[in-house]
Structure formats: structure tokens, C-alpha cells
Amino acid sequence: MPRRAMLRSAAVAGTAATLSLVPATASAAPNRWTPEELKDRKRVLEAGFTEAEADCWLLVVRATAAFFALPELHPLAKPEVVTAVHVIQDKLMMRPAYRKYRAANP
Known part of the structure; x- marks a missing residue:
């Protein structure tokens, strides 16, 4: 595996591991979103994200x-x-696209 691919895999794994620690506090996060984050959250919710996915999106941004x-x-x-x-x-x-696909093709 090339060095860049290993580094990329490690970065993704590290980010995923960090995010796996966040759900315990994610329920409190919506009370702490900035006005700009709330605008972004509204956009992704309109795109079909769940509440938890929208929180995850904003945590990745942060x-x-x-x-x-x-x-x-x-x-x-x-x-x-x-x-x-x-x-x-x-x-x-x-x-959201995958959920829609699965709902249309049970």
C-alpha cells in the first residue's frame, strides 16, 4: 500500500474513532450551534439528513x-x-440517497 494511501486510511480511521466518542455529548450539541452552523444544519436536514447525521456533519466541520x-x-x-x-x-x-433507494426497492 502506498504511503499516501496508508496516511489517508489512518486519517479516516482516526477521525472515525474520534467521532465514535462524540455521541455521548452529541445530544447536547444542538444547544451550542452557532447561527451559521444552524443554517448549515437546516440545509443538510432539507437534503434528507437525519438529526444525528446533521449533528455529525457539523461536528466534522468543527x-x-x-x-x-x-x-x-x-x-x-x-x-x-x-x-x-x-x-x-x-x-x-x-x-439519504441510500435510504431512498432502499425504500424504493424493498
Whole structure:
């Protein structure tokens, strides 16, 4: 496996592991969303996200912003994190479409 693929896999796995710790506090998160986050949350709910998926979406946004606020250690870290975040966003965006597909094809 190429080094970049391993790093990308590790970034996705690390993000997934971090997000697996969040659900215990996710129920309190909606009370702490900023006005801009609430606008984004409304957009993804209108796209078919569940409440939990919308919370996950915003937590990924916050985690990404927090990462980019850290001091840069290596110039290639940013593009790799962008790729990892897009993988998570793609997986979240796929969920409403897949639910609709399954409902139409029982």
C-alpha cells in the first residue's frame, strides 16, 4: 500500500474513532450551534439528513476547523486532511440517497 494511501486510511480511521466518542455529548450539541452552523444544519436536514447525521456533519466541520487552526507541521498534511474530510462528507451525503433507494426497492 502506498504511503499516501496508508496516511489517508489512518486519517479516516482516526477521525472515525474520534467521532465514535462524540455521541455521548452529541445530544447536547444542538444547544451550542452557532447561527451559521444552524443554517448549515437546516440545509443538510432539507437534503434528507437525519438529526444525528446533521449533528455529525457539523461536528466534522468543527473538527476540520480545529485541525486547520493548529500549527502546520508538514505542508502535505492539509491536502491529506481535506481528502479525509471529503471521504467522511461523501459517506454522510450518501446516506439519504441510500435510504431512498432502499425504500424504493424493498
